[in-house]
Amino acid sequence: xxxxxxxxxGKLSFGFGAAAAAQSLFVADRRAGAAEPSGRKLGFALVGxxxxxxxxxxxxxxKTEHCRLTGLVSGSPEKARQWAQQYGVPEKxxxxxxxxxxxxxxPDIDVVYVVLPNSMHAEYTIRAAQAGKHVLCxxxxxxxxxxxxxxxxxxxxxxRQLAIGYRLHFEPYNLEMxxxxxxxxxxxxxxxxxxxxxxxxxxxxWRLRKALSGGGSLVDLGIYALQAARCIAGEEPIAVSAQxxxxxxxxxxxxxxxxxxxxxxxxxxxxxxxxxxxxxxxxYRAAAERGWFELAPAMxxxxxxxxxxxRDGVKDLQFPDVDQFAAEMDAFAxxxxxxxxxxxxxxxxxxxxxxxxxxxxxxxxxxxxxx
Ligand code: NDP
Numbered sequence: 239x240x241x242x243x244x245x246x247x248g249k250l251s252f253g254f255g256a257a258a259a260a261q262s263l264f265v266a267d268r269r270a271g272a273a274e275p276s277g278r279k280l281g282f283a284l285v286g287x288x289x290x291x292x293x294x295x296x297x298x299x300x301k302t303e304h305c306r307l308t309g310l311v312s313g314s315p316e317k318a319r320q321w322a323q324q325y326g327v328p329e330k331x332x333x334x335x336x337x338x339x340x341x342x343x344x345p346d347i348d349v350v351y352v353v354l355p356n357s358m359h360a361e362y363t364i365r366a367a368q369a370g371k372h373v374l375c376x377x378x379x380x381x382x383x384x385x386x387x388x389x390x391x392x393x394x395x396x397x398r399q400l401a402i403g404y405r406l407h408f409e410p411y412n413l414e415m416x417x418x419x420x421x422x423x424x425x426x427x428x429x430x431x432x433x434x435x436x437x438x439x440x441x442x443x444w445r446l447r448k449a450l451s452g453g454g455s456l457v458d459l460g461i462y463a464l465q466a467a468r469c470i471a472g473e474e475p476i477a478v479s480a481q482x483x484x485x486x487x488x489x490x491x492x493x494x495x496x497x498x499x500x501x502x503x504x505x506x507x508x509x510x511x512x513x514x515x516x517x518x519x520x521x522y523r524a525a526a527e528r529g530w531f532e533l534a535p536a537m538x539x540x541x542x543x544x545x546x547x548x549r550d551g552v553k554d555l556q557f558p559d560v561d562q563f564a565a566e567m568d569a570f571a572x573x574x575x576x577x578x579x580x581x582x583x584x585x586x587x588x589x590x591x592x593x594x595x596x597x598x599x600x601x602x603x604x605x606x607x608x609x
Contacts, residue, residue, distance in 0.1 A: 283309025379587025425527025
């Protein structure tokens with residue numbers, strides 16, 4: 239670990255204490271599994287060797303302090319062998335989806351990181367828990383609240399931890415947005431806006447097939463806007479209303495293209511959010527009594543920028559650019575090794591899936607849905 243990264247992570251846990259405390263508001267009934275022996279790196283197996291695993295997770299695992307890549311699960315033996323060579327993973331630690339359950343006999347693997355299409359998250363999380371492994375599961379946690387409940391139950395029954403891949407909980411600009419709101423630096427918070435979108439390419443990809451994705455831009459990108467609104471507000475929404483947008487009915491036959499959704503919080507704070515698979519936007523803004531603070535881009539892997547404004551003018555926020563995935567995995571490993579609960583547990587993923595379900599209902603019926 240570089241000195242810069244060590245210094246930053248030290249600062250993160252100290253300087254962002256308020257933000258961390260705020261996030262723990264969302265972790266009412268969390269519990270930790272049994273602690274693992276500390277002092278050794280935890281072995282991570284990646285399940286699904288696609289873009290996120292290849293572009294971000296495998297490289298991030300080379301930078302982590304507490305983790306190492308020790309297992310590969312893939313439907314493509316050739317790709318898995320190639321990765322094994324590249325990352326020094328022994329042949330015996332390569333699994334297919336059929337042989338996956340044998341992972342239970344492999345002491346090299348402590349954590350299974352589920353990086354599959356969304357509708358496969360539940361099955362592989364449950365099978366990994368039943369194999370006695372801790373699980374880090376990518377967002378969205380699953381495609382229904384029932385699946386989330388089954389995943390949480392399986393991890394509890396196994397006495398293992400379940401975390402969701404909410405990388406922005408480990409990103410300093412995003413944590414600063416939470417701190418500025420929680421500490422009322424610009425006075426009481428009133429309004430949040432959060433919109434995330436990109437133009438999706440290949441029309442044959444699984445993200446556009448409902449059976450694999452569970453939904454469109456909302457489950458993939460809108461979930462970031464929802465997370466931002468919930469974390470910045472520091473409370474749960476009590477009602478949602480929504481409206482879907484569609485300009486390309488051929489490409490978006492099965493899942494929504496764009497969706498606007500409004501959240502109402504008990505305090506009177508309101509959030510106006512949107513996601514799109516057809517428009518390029520990436521921005522959160524919070525407005526308070528004496529000023530506003532914003533991130534744009536807000537949720538990129540790198541290059542996040544932030545500004546705040548009050549009557550003294552507009553100021554840039556200045557934080558280091560971190561590897562969010564390395565920070566996320568190190569934080570999870572640290573929790574496992576010290577028997578502490580993760581700050582991004584299955585219960586947090588379930589809250590988003592429950593609200594997303596209500597947003598779809600609101601868009602379909604044209605009526606506000608109480609939560
Ligand atoms: P990819 O399509 O690039 O990779 C998914 C992998 O899953 C495939 O490469 C394949 O791996 C495996 N797979 C198994 N069955 C299927 C199937 N029926 N169809 C397609 N793939 C299958 O997706 P991503 O890596 O972009 O996304 C994976 C997960 O990660 C999603 O849940 C997504 O939401 C999440 N994600 C999170 C991000 C974040 O910032 N936190 C960013 C991007 C994605 P193999 O060939 O090895 O079997």
